[in-house]
Amino acid sequence: MKKESRTKTSKGKNIRNFSIVAHIDHGKSTLADRILEYTGALKGKNRAQVLDTMDLERERGITIKASAVRLNYRARDGEDYVLNLIDTPGHVDFTYEVSRSLASCEGALLVVDAAQGLEAQSFASAYLAIDNDLEIIPVINKIDLPAADPEGVRAQIGEALPVDADEAILTSAKDGTGTEEVLEAIVKKVPPPVGSSRAPLKALIFDSWFDNYRGAVVLVRVFEGTVRPGTKIRFMDSGRDFEVTDTGVFTPEMKPAAGLRAGEVGYITASIKDVSLTSIGDTITGASRPAPEPCKGYKKIKPMVFSGLYPIEMNQYEALKDAMEKLRLNDASFVYEPESSAALGFGFRCGFLGLLHMEIVRERLEREFGLALINTTPTVSYLAKDQKGGVKTIHNPSEWDPKYKQLEEPYVKVVIFVPDKFVGQVLDLCQQRMGTQKEFNYIGNDRIMLVYEMPLSEILWDFYDRLKSFTKGYASMDYEPLGMREADLVKLDILINGKPVDALSLIVHKDKAYYRGRQVVESLRGVIPRQMFEVVIQAALGGKIIARESIRAMRKDVTAKCYGGDITRKRKLLEKQREGKKKMKRVGKVDIPQEAFLSVMKTTG
Amino acid sequence: MASSLYIHIPFCLTKCDYCDFLSVPFDEAVAKRYLKALKREIRLRGGRTLKTVYIGGGTPTMLSPEAFEDIFKTIRDYFELSPGAEITVEANPGTLDRKKTGALVGLGVNRLSIGVQSFSDAELRMLGRCHTAREALRALKSPAVPNISLDLIYGIPGQTMKSWRQTLKRAIEAGPMHVSAYELTAEADTPFYEALIEGRLDSPPEALVVEMFEYAIEAFGENGLHHYEISNFAHHGFECRHNLNYWRRGEYLGLGAGAHSFEDSRRSKNTGYVFKYIEMLSKGALPVEESVGVSAEDEIKEITFLGLRMTRGINIKKMGFLAKAAGELIEDGLMLLEDEHLRLTRRGLLLSNAVAVSLFEKLELG
Numbered sequence: 001m002k003k004e005s006r007t008k009t010s011k012g013k014n015i016r017n018f019s020i021v022a023h024i025d026h027g028k029s030t031l032a033d034r035i036l037e038y039t040g041a042l043k044g045k046n047r048a049q050v051l052d053t054m055d056l057e058r059e060r061g062i063t064i065k066a067s068a069v070r071l072n073y074r075a076r077d078g079e080d081y082v083l084n085l086i087d088t089p090g091h092v093d094f095t096y097e098v099s100r101s102l103a104s105c106e107g108a109l110l111v112v113d114a115a116q117g118l119e120a121q122s123f124a125s126a127y128l129a130i131d132n133d134l135e136i137i138p139v140i141n142k143i144d145l146p147a148a149d150p151e152g153v154r155a156q157i158g159e160a161l162p163v164d165a166d167e168a169i170l171t172s173a174k175d176g177t178g179t180e181e182v183l184e185a186i187v188k189k190v191p192p193p194v195g196s197s198r199a200p201l202k203a204l205i206f207d208s209w210f211d212n213y214r215g216a217v218v219l220v221r222v223f224e225g226t227v228r229p230g231t232k233i234r235f236m237d238s239g240r241d242f243e244v245t246d247t248g249v250f251t252p253e254m255k256p257a258a259g260l261r262a263g264e265v266g267y268i269t270a271s272i273k274d275v276s277l278t279s280i281g282d283t284i285t286g287a288s289r290p291a292p293e294p295c296k297g298y299k300k301i302k303p304m305v306f307s308g309l310y311p312i313e314m315n316q317y318e319a320l321k322d323a324m325e326k327l328r329l330n331d332a333s334f335v336y337e338p339e340s341s342a343a344l345g346f347g348f349r350c351g352f353l354g355l356l357h358m359e360i361v362r363e364r365l366e367r368e369f370g371l372a373l374i375n376t377t378p379t380v381s382y383l384a385k386d387q388k389g390g391v392k393t394i395h396n397p398s399e400w401d402p403k404y405k406q407l408e409e410p411y412v413k414v415v416i417f418v419p420d421k422f423v424g425q426v427l428d429l430c431q432q433r434m435g436t437q438k439e440f441n442y443i444g445n446d447r448i449m450l451v452y453e454m455p456l457s458e459i460l461w462d463f464y465d466r467l468k469s470f471t472k473g474y475a476s477m478d479y480e481p482l483g484m485r486e487a488d489l490v491k492l493d494i495l496i497n498g499k500p501v502d503a504l505s506l507i508v509h510k511d512k513a514y515y516r517g518r519q520v521v522e523s524l525r526g527v528i529p530r531q532m533f534e535v536v537i538q539a540a541l542g543g544k545i546i547a548r549e550s551i552r553a554m555r556k557d558v559t560a561k562c563y564g565g566d567i568t569r570k571r572k573l574l575e576k577q578r579e580g581k582k583k584m585k586r587v588g589k590v591d592i593p594q595e596a597f598l599s600v601m602k603t604t605g
Numbered sequence: 606m607a608s609s610l611y612i613h614i615p616f617c618l619t620k621c622d623y624c625d626f627l628s629v630p631f632d633e634a635v636a637k638r639y640l641k642a643l644k645r646e647i648r649l650r651g652g653r654t655l656k657t658v659y660i661g662g663g664t665p666t667m668l669s670p671e672a673f674e675d676i677f678k679t680i681r682d683y684f685e686l687s688p689g690a691e692i693t694v695e696a697n698p699g700t701l702d703r704k705k706t707g708a709l710v711g712l713g714v715n716r717l718s719i720g721v722q723s724f725s726d727a728e729l730r731m732l733g734r735c736h737t738a739r740e741a742l743r744a745l746k747s748p749a750v751p752n753i754s755l756d757l758i759y760g761i762p763g764q765t766m767k768s769w770r771q772t773l774k775r776a777i778e779a780g781p782m783h784v785s786a787y788e789l790t791a792e793a794d795t796p797f798y799e800a801l802i803e804g805r806l807d808s809p810p811e812a813l814v815v816e817m818f819e820y821a822i823e824a825f826g827e828n829g830l831h832h833y834e835i836s837n838f839a840h841h842g843f844e845c846r847h848n849l850n851y852w853r854r855g856e857y858l859g860l861g862a863g864a865h866s867f868e869d870s871r872r873s874k875n876t877g878y879v880f881k882y883i884e885m886l887s888k889g890a891l892p893v894e895e896s897v898g899v900s901a902e903d904e905i906k907e908i909t910f911l912g913l914r915m916t917r918g919i920n921i922k923k924m925g926f927l928a929k930a931a932g933e934l935i936e937d938g939l940m941l942l943e944d945e946h947l948r949l950t951r952r953g954l955l956l957s958n959a960v961a962v963s964l965f966e967k968l969e970l971g
Contacts, residue, residue, distance in 0.1 A: 532959050533937060555815050555952075557959040560788040560836050562914060564611055564851045565865040568872050568897070571906055577962045578970075589933070 012197075012263040016190045017084045017221065019102055019134075021125035022111035023118075023476060027141040030173035031111055031182070032085060038179045039071040039083065041252055067207065068219055068265050070249040075187045083186060084265035086206065086221075088125075093354030095480060096301055099128050100206045100281045103297055104221030104265065107135040107190030109182065110163070114140045114148035114170075118156050118443060120417045124478035126161050136161075137185050138168035144175060156444045193223075193263030201225030201233065201286040203260070203268070204295045208278035210329035214246070216272035220284060221265050223295060228259035232287035233270060236294040238277050241287045242270035276332045301333050303351025304410070304481070305358055305460065306395035308339060308376035308503060309365070310347030312585050312594075316371055317346050323369035324348060327361065334361050339396065343501045343587045344374060349396055351381075355460060374585045376503040377600045380457045383408040383484050397505040400491040402542065408484040410456040413438070415478050420446050422471040429466055433458035434509065453482060455509070461601035492517055494524070494600070495538040495545075496590050503587075504600055517547040523599040528592055530554035535590055607868050608656045609850045610684065612643070612676065613861030614665040615879055618700070622733035622800075623758075625792035627863035627877050628663040639862075639879060640672055642886035644679045646860045649891060651683025653858065657691045657847035661718075666700040670708035677712040686713070691846045693718055693754075698744040699736035706749060716752040716845075718785075719744055724775040725768050728761050732789075733796070738775075745779040752843060754783035759817040761789050762806040769817050773824045782843040786821050787836045788814060815955060822951070835914050835954055852911045854904075862892070870899050902970050910961040918948025930967035934960055 022028040071083040088101040102108060108129040112122050129136055138157050140150045150170050158165030169185055171178030195202075203220035211217050220227075227233065231244045248256040249266040260266045272278060279301065283294035311320045324336055334357070339349040352358040358378060365371050381395040384404035394400060414435070418426050420442075430437070430452050439451035459479060467475045490513050494504035504524075508516045517539030524537045530551055539547040562570055584591040616631040616639075629635070658680065668676075673694075680686070693716040694709055701719070709717070721741040723729050729737065745753065757776060759769055776784060791798040791808070800806040822832045830838040834852065837845065850857060859866045863877040873896035876882050885892040899907065909927065912919035921928045921942075928947050934940045939953035939960050953960050 532939060532956050532963075554956065554959065556811055556955045558788070558835060558955050558957045560790050562835075562851075562911070563848060564857055564859055564867070565863070565874070567851070567865075567867075567907060567911065570910065571903065574906070574910055574958060574961055574965065577958060578965050581962060581966060 012195070012261075013192045014079060014081045015084065015193055015263045016081060016107065016186050017086065017105040017193060017263070017265055018107040018109065018186055018190050019086045019088050019105045019129070020109045020111055021088060021098070021102070021122075021129060022141075023113070023116075023121040023125075026111050026113040026116065026119070026122070027173045028111050031109070031139070031141060031171065031179075032087065034173050034176050034179045035083075035085065035183065036069065036071065036252070038176075038183065039073050041069060041071050067252075068250055069252045070265065071251075073183055073187070076184060077187075081187050082264075083183070086265060093304075093352075093357045095124075095128070095478075096299060096353075097207070097280055098125065099132065099297070100204065102129050102132045102134060103281075103295070104204055104206045105132075105134055105190075106193060107137060107186065109137050109139050109186075110157075110161075111139045111141050112153055112157060114143045114150045114153055115145045117149075117153045117447065118160055118417065119476035120415045120449075120478040121476060123160065123417065123449065124415055124480070126163070130162065135190050136163045137182070137189055138163055138165055139171055139178075139182060140168050141171050141173055143170045143177065144172040152444065156447070160443045160449070195222075195224045195262035197226045197261040199224040199262070200289045200291040201227055201231070201284065202291040202295060203227060203284040205278055205280055205282050205284060207280060208275055208332070210275045211269075214269040214271075216269070216275045216278045218268045218270075218272070218278045218284070219266070220260070220268055222260045222262050224262050224291065225286065226259050226261045227268060227284070227286075233268070233284050234287040234290055235277055235279075235282055236285055236290075237279055237282040237298065237300070240277055242272055244268055244270045275329050279332060301353070303333070303335055304354055304380065304456065305352045305378050306381060307350055307352070307358055307378040308341060308344065308347050308374075308396070309336070309350050309362065310341065310344040310374045310376070310503075310585070312372040312374055312583065314345050319369065320348070320365070320371055320373070323365050323371060324350075326369075327364060331361070333357070341376070341398070341503050343503045344376070344585060347374075351395065352378075372583060374503070374594055374597055376597050377506060378460065378598075379507060380410050380455075380460065382487075382489065382507060394507070397491055397507050398502045400505075400507060402491075407487050407489045409487040409489065411453055411482040411485045412456045412459065412479040413482050414450075414452045414454060414459060416450040416452070416467065416475055417443070417477075418448055418450065418471055418475040420448050422474060423448050423450075425470040426450065426467065426475060429463070429470060430454065433463060455485075455487065456481070457507075490541055492520070493540045494520060495536075495540060496592075497536055497588060498538075499588055500540070501587055501592075503597060506600060513541055514546055517541065519602070520600050521547045521549040523602050524596055525549040525551055527596045527599045528590070529584075531590060533589070606653050607856035607858040607866070608654060608687070609847055609855060609857035610653075610655050610658045610680070611847075611857060611859040611861075611864055612658070612660045613859065613864040613875075614660060614662040614668060615639070615862050616662065616667045617664045618667065618697075619733070619735055623789060623792070623795055623797040625795050626663065629879055631664075631667045635879065636668065636672070638883050640668075640675060642883045642892075643861055644675065645886045645889075646892065647676075647679045648683050649886075650858060650860065654685040654687055655680075655690055656687045657693075657850060658686070659693045659695075659847040661693075661695045664697045664700055665694050666696040666705060670705055673709060673712055691716055691752075693845070693847060695720065696744065697736065698741040701744045710749045715750070716754065716783075717750045718754040718756065718783075721745070721755045721776070722758045723761065723764075723768075724772045725764075728758075728764055728768065728772075731761055731763060732758065742775070742779065745781070752783065753779075753781045754785065754839075754845065755779065755781045757784060757786045757821075758789050759786060759821070760809050760814040762801075762809060764809060764817075766813065766816060766820070770820065770824075773821060777824065777828045777830075781830075783837070783839040783845060784825060784830055785837050786818075786825075788818065818955065819951070833916050835957065849915075852914050854907055854911060870904075871896050872899060873897070905968065906961075906965060906970055909964055910957070913947075913949050913957055913961060916948060916954070918943075918946040921945055921947050926968065927964065930964050933967075934963060 020028045067087045069085045073081045086101050088098045154165045169181045202224040203222045207219040234241050246269045281298040285291045336348040336350040340346050384392045385406040435452035435454035441449045488510040490510045492506045492508050493500045521537045534553045535551040537549045538545050584593045615627050617628040692714050694714050695718045724738045825838040856868045862879045862882040864875045866873050875892045876894040882892045931940050
């Protein structure tokens with residue numbers, strides 16, 4: 001690599017590190033595009049949202065992985081600045097990643113839709129930024145909309161958040177209005193990084209992924225010291241040492257740099273084969289002169305939701321194993337271990353950050369590796385204590401043992417924003433889901449912010465969908481973990497034609513068990529297709545049947561006419577029918593479609 | 606070499622609402638050109654000895670006695686007809702009179718398959734048929750033909766058990782040697798299918814259709830017409846040899862637009878466009894549109910789903926693996942193993958598609 005082509009390291013006082021936080025669809029990605037265009041990082045206006053690079057991200061309109069772009073900006077004061085835009089994931093499943101991205105910055109743009117106003121995620125992410133001591137610049141976006149009410153939104157922000165709403169910048173990311181004001185505000189208000197390039201190295205990991213040629217690509221914010229190709233570095237959590245092969249920045253193209261100094265943001269590669277060593281939130285230091293302590297706030301990331309993944313065809317087990325190994329290279333937050341199920345055979349128990357993460361992983365395994373999978377009923381992880389004081393973590397209902405006396409389950413703090421005319425139904429919903437109300441505050445004239453504490457298992461599945469449907473889409477929510485709390489739980493067994501199907505069993509709250517049992521058998525009746533014999537679905541508690549439904553036997557599946565001209569066509573129809581069955585899992589003699597395992601989570605209350 | 610010949614006459618007076626067979630409205634001039642092309646195709650593909658001939662449609666009886674004479678003369682000129690060959694013509698009650706029947710018998714036709722469908726005029730209208738119950742009865746009184754088969758349809762929207770019993774009674778009284786009783790099937794792209802999709806018609810309930818099927822088996826059986834294929838009944842010795850050949854995977858030659866052939870392990874199909882058919886033959890080309898080899902795996906599938914259509918079942922002398930694969934289905938009362946034949950039980954017959962798919966699954970066939 002010739003020296004000239006390397007990007008110059010920047011002077012600390014002219015660096016600004018910032019993020020953009022927003023509620024979904026408030027225009028974060030579009031504003032990022034305008035900023036990239038304005039600073040010349042993005043050429044050609046039609047390039048769609050560069051920061052979202054995975055197909056799945058673009059399809060779902062959310063950012064799954066974080067990313068960072070280095071921008072050059074000559075401000076009105078005539079000075080050249082380096083702005084590092086650190087993108088954050090936009091879904092509650094990835095709150096921890098968001099917090100680490102924010103920890104890498106000195107400032108954040110809080111983008112709020114001028115028509116919709118503050119939403120739960122604006123609130124939650126603003127507080128994440130405040131917790132990380134960031135300078136917050138409120139941006140009221142979409143002022144071009146006919147329904148825009150920038151002054152009303154300004155008032156809301158001033159009321160609900162400890163920020164200076166008077167200084168909020170009005171923008172339309174769609175037509176570019178206000179982009180320059182945003183850039184000027186970043187230069188003027190976001191403090192430059194502090195830290196010495198000569199101090200022991202201290203760099204915070206806020207993202208990493210696997211590259212087939214380079215190994216792990218680790219995105220860092222350097223707080224202290226300098227890292228260069230050849231530097232011997234140490235990952236403080238694992239204690240593992242590596243020699244840096246390359247350092248650089250994204251402009252947004254990957255571009256090598258001579259080194260990264262205190263205050264800078266960029267990537268490090270060091271021929272790291274195992275991406276799980278590069279945990280988000282961990283600190284990289286120098287192996288020869290380590291920093292006395294790591295950056296604050298590192299947490300070993302813990303999966304919140306567990307589910308079994310099984311191949312529909314037994315002979316795809318090895319292929320699934322290979323696929324999961326490859327996927328994990330890129331997604332350290334996805335964990336798995338082999339397990340077996342009486343009903344489903346051999347598969348894996350997997351841990352995910354949330355249900356969206358679970359869906360993404362399954363879709364990627366199916367789409368990128370051509371597998372057909374069964375996703376068993378998701379569950380949270382429980383803590384069980386036996387009489388002798390032994391503690392066991394349960395993340396599969398089949399590990400349940402009635403002898404456990406004391407049980408704990410994960411709780412979350414849920415923040416809900418809702419227009420006041422819908423609040424009654426939302427209160428009922430939270431009540432049904434065992435929520436305890438902690439706050440009830442008006443934000444502006446007609447919107448209410450609710451804070452509840454409730455079991456994670458109660459919001460896991462369809463809470464958000466119900467919230468949205470009760471409020472015609474106007475409510476928004478966010479949540480964060482609160483830790484484990486005591487709970488009264490029982491295991492609900494599901495039997496199909498008299499045999500318990502382990503992959504369908506659930507751990508439920510005792511006082512809801514009867515109700516859940518009825519719901520589960522009803523939903524299963526709705527999704528299991530008719531078979532050549534009667535299918536009986538039962539729910540049982542401790543061996544006692546509490547609910548029963550049956551699916552009548554199919555009586556007629558016959559082709560009336562078949563003569564000389566029909567033979568090939570009929571054969572193909574039967575082959576198609578066979579393909580349909582291949583998408584189902586045979587349990588005993590019953591063919592169960594994939595959606596049955598997830599339908600168990602559906603509720604009607 | 607094929608010893609069964611099928612000839613397709615793609616003309617109808619009007620097309621029935623449920624029909625998805627190849628047919629176009631009858632036109633004198635087109636029919637003439639079609640016949641010329643057909644005779645050419647017969648000449649190109651002759652040379653076989655035939656045990657069965659089947660002229661189907663469409664409505665073959667739309668053609669004049671002279672046209673039939675022309676066709677049969679060409680067949681006899683280019684093929685050998687075995688003594689006692691089964692020669693069937695499909696007929697529509699509305700297009701059959703004593704004179705035409707006499708002419709057909711004179712040409713050697715010894716079997717008529719008459720599309721009666723129902724003895725209820727309301728049901729015939731619902732089906733879009735252009736004849737009445739009375740015409741159907743008249744057509745059946747053709748004493749000259751030794752072997753008459755009639756077609757019936759059940760599961761018609763609005764049809765009751767009572768009217769089905771009535772139709773069966775009349776059919777049996779007419780004394781046919783053979784009956785085909787088909788459940789009405791909504792084939793895609795037919796007016797009947799559209800009507801069901803749009804909710805203008807309702808399919809009869811499954812339980813009623815099953816009852817109609819079972820009642821037909823009983824009623825025919827009591828009158829000597831035994832159930833030998835899912836939708837076919839006959840007096841002993843009068844089973845349709847031409848159709849049995851399809852289900853036993855014998856070879857056959859199909860001539861005419863849209864006709865299918867099966868020879869040398871290849872299934873081929875003539876063009877379904879009447880004018881293209883005429884044009885290709887006028888240039889001396891065979892009107893074959895596609896020809897696909899049957900793989901070993903396809904062969905097993907065909908043996909299975911075709912063989913199971915017959916109540917006698919599949920001879921398993923050389924197919925022991927099939928019997929093995931059927932174990933669970935036998936336990937479930939869907940199949941039976943008897944006299945070295947694997948067959949469907951009555952309940953199994955009604956589920957024959959699902960059973961065939963289960964067998965494919967057990968045999969690990971795609």
